[in-house]
Amino acid sequence: MNLKENAYSLAFLPVQLLMWLYSAITFVPWYILTNTQQNLALAKRVKAKSTTGNAEGPYRSVDHFHSLATMDFPGKDTLDKLFEHAVQRFGETDCLGTREMLSKENETQPSGKVFKKLILGQYNWLSYQDVDIAVSQFARGLVALGQQPKNTIAIFCETRAEWMITAQACFKHNFPLVTFYATLGEDAIAYGLNESGVTHLITSVELLETKLKSVLPEIRNLKHIIFVDTMSLNKAGYPDGLQLHSMHSVQELGAKPENMGVEIQRPEPSDLAVIMYTSGSTGRPKGVMIIHSNLIAGMTGQCERIPGLGPKDTYIGYLPLAHVLEMTAEISCLTYGCRIGYSSPQTLSDQSTKIKKGSKGDCSILRPTLMAAVPEIMDRIYKNVMSKVQEMGYLQKTLFKLAYNYKLEQIKKGYDAPLCNVLLFKKVRALLGGNVRMMLCGGAPLSTATHRFMNICFCCPLGQGYGLTETCGAGSITAVADRTTGRVGAPLICCEIKLRGLGRGGLHQTRQAPPPEGEILIGGPNVTMGYYRSKGSKNEDFFTDEAGQRWFCTGDVGEFHPDGCLQIVDRKKDLVKLQAGEYVSLGKVESALKNCTLIDNICAYANSDQNYVISFVVANQKKLTTLANQKGIDGTWEEICNNPIMEKEVLKEITEVAKSIKLQRFEIPIKVRLSPEAWTPETGLVTDAFKLKRKELKNHYLHDIERMYGAK
Template structure:
């Protein structure tokens, strides 16, 4: 590792806290896994920090001694509940077939909301929304923040829009009902018939959700497309669904100038208006067969319709054709029936746990993603207010927030939210970066407090004094009130899970589901602080493990059964739209129940919970017969504070892997400066510099030595990529899943170069 003994102080591994050293998910996590860097010269600072830590240890020991009995009595019941939750059996085996498969079913408690859904025969999304509107009519429902100003700024040669935002403005359930009804009636004036498709290609916002509520009132099928998809994928979706009506936003409307030249079925485009700018649409820029309307005009049209009765859907009608993000190929349209999505309400309510009248949910992920849509539908169902945001305005440091202005989370102060691992990895790195930029004393205090909190949390105790002092600032990054955070969309790295969980003083639940299962399969129970687990089955699913002989995974493996994870239940989709061959391969019917083969490899814990340990499509068999799990390796390296994103590549004809890395610019600048470059090099020049690349590889390999990665799993060479991987350049999906094929195609020459340079070392 490139370092300077006068610039770095590495924390000793704790011998006092054995719970700080453990194994989860195939990697060893020892404390934070990285050194605390005191970037101030001179030994006096290191001596001062050491003395401070020693003093804090003495003070904490005295404090623990005098407060032990008080805390023990005050937290006894809560501690017992936590320990019971960790150890209780959460699911049991309900069937086993000839040593080739085993099926688990949860024993979760039935809550009032489940009874209400069952007694009311709530089996369509129209019934779900109608039930909520009847219960919560005058309560605030959907909130949108006022956009006060929007200015152009240049940062690092790029044009960015910076926003100044005001308060949230709320619509009640009754107001949403009126808008949705008028929108549905307005669509009838465009000659849209029940069971025909309304395609939504737009960012997450209140009007998106209103349109969905309205569409289900007249049995329209919603076809969802991610707003970040490339033109070819959009054209594919529009042509495959034969949609005649498209809902988009004013910001995305210009994209349709070329798209509409290739989509013969589209006749009407509706756009959701910008808060500040009154759009003037130049009809001459679009095909003459296309009519374009603002969202408000469709509402006005609907208010004038008085002679049409809306047609409610049946359970087996298709509610959504939800296109996947296209992480592995052309986006597939997943056919989700009303019964599928309504059944998912049972599961997602399990994921969130009990809700309260003052709860607020922040909606910022794409509504075109089934996880976000299901989460917002459950919040709507239970009377939880939904305040809208975006990844670019969520926090004070988000890209579109004007300096000195507050992000949406600080203004909204949500209590419930859903996150994806990429966002949580960024929060992890942001907090560590802020801490490491502070003085040596502040860093010493933070990491001491973190270790102190970690020790007591693993024993089942809260640390209110640490939470209210040291962790107060980190909690405020998301408004200070978050009590439920569910992570989904991809595996969450164990040390990110632990770090963010402890910094925000909550238990992060990790869920598992796919578009094909309406985001519902498993989820950890609220309050369970177990790391790396995706929890037991939800009430709406059965989970089966099936032997995968090619990967040497079987349900008879010791100590834990392993195999391909297969999901069964009412949440399993009808199949893929107009893709019969793939449907028959991935879906099957058994004893009247639909099942879906996920392609993910899981291990079953003794308590009935599961862990994702591999993925079929991410496995490569190397020259010497070892299986390289690229996704597992990437999830470990994404937590390294020098790496923004990484794509691992393994050539089956070689015995080592290589990596493509987008570095964190600030850390790369520090590394470059330590090599004597000062601030002479640009980001692109640093990424091309052989000395910088070599030093970066040393750091990566040194970090790998703190994990349990095997030799063949540690990159033997790497390429630094200066351009970030974003949905806009088609390197990642809207939820920031890696588009492996796209990355490989763009950097194939660099991959070949790296392997060519290693030939002499094989």
């Protein structure tokens, strides 16, 4: 440490003393006013118990131990009734909001690439009554175009207000809604549309022109396409007999006097509400059949873990609505009178890729109180902020670290650091609008480092959830008072969870007296009806027990802690047994190594006939380029990634991080391939929820696998 740094260290002694003095003076009133004692008791209490007394379960929440919850509002047993109830309660209040588009500009980058930048205005809002009118008109317009109750209708569209209006129209008139991710490839879309046999499709002009147009001749039953945009569409080049309509024109059709009296055939709880096509991480997408009572039970369980949900809340919708996490989150928000402002990953913050420099991102304008995210997005936020911290001067950096570590210790004890929140973390919190009171994370494991960062810098609890499309996204969510990491909480009040033994000894050979573990099975009214038009092996993961309860076998491996909270240990399909007999959990390795500063994304890979793990890495371009310059390596980004010296440097950091978090020797990748291209849903290498598509990644890097394993 040089003289300057010694001087700074001495200068910080009064700061440390001041923080200690502040804690001593304010602790007692803060402790009393914030119900800390009650929160600590809630954190430490047993949250779920086994109904049989066996360690394997089934486990149920102690808050609904003797029966499973099926609905929040008595008599509101279908989705249309829920929305109707919300309209009656919250009529004139804001419901769905969309930002006004002011202008678009092309911005040329130093590399010569041209990026489209947006300048956006304020949010324009539809009230609950406005949305109800739009829903009714659109539904009657669809009937006028020949759509029949209990006949499927598809939506292939980005997340936006029109998506939710379409969904509510379908729920109201008993049209089972078939959903597809906006990033699915042409072949997958054609397959799903043909399998579901839809005659009507709702989409956007962009998706229609870029993805659908080329495969329309292959789609057998399609008669009507409704595009949600207000822009005009050139109808030349589309198949004969296929009718194209704007959403506005269909609403006008539904508003005509002759269509106002259309009889509504309301759904029953057992009627099909949604056929949700998965993102296809394990191959061809499958349509999960979800009935009304499934969704209502699942949302009942989820909402119980979000205290104070109501009209004062603003939710920001930007994840794919074709994902069960986002769809159930938004329907739940509408049920409780929240307002939903729409966004996208490209416009979320002031620094987002489509926001013109100097303009405001969606979070800055909307200032949401609630938001959901997948770990990939949270990891990006964490790395971006910490990268900026590293660029600070010594004084600022030291002050930030001092506050960060101080608050970390407070959080671990179940306390907080209000002074740090106001003085030091206010700017970081402003990245998401400065008003977020709770975040929900799901879709994949979240690293401890990222979890703690979100707690500290965004000054709010982070609920880590676990669920699948097949269980309506419901399984478990950590309680607000729970300050632990690495766990996914106790079972929700709508379901129970048990473990099915695997008998695969060896994975925990280093543990002392490991708790019982096994494949996670979720049972309850939220478990869906299986896969659409699939028989035999495809539905073997669903079963009904002797009591008539549905169960789903998740394929994930978990263990229960003494307080009834679940921890995901492994993924059955991610487990590889190496040549020497050790089991490696690829997902565990990836989650641990995402904390490397040089890494944006990583896929671990292992062959059972080999004795070591290898990896494919999407490197952080800014960090790796800086390192390359320090090593005297010049060239394009692709040349830097292909340089053996840079591979060794990344591998060196991987090894250091792996050892620091105590990965086993056999779990640490010993070879790496740097990818010059990012893995996005558009590349087909990850899903819309940014889950790795292992089969596609293996095929993509096949030559590199042979090279790293020294194939002859």
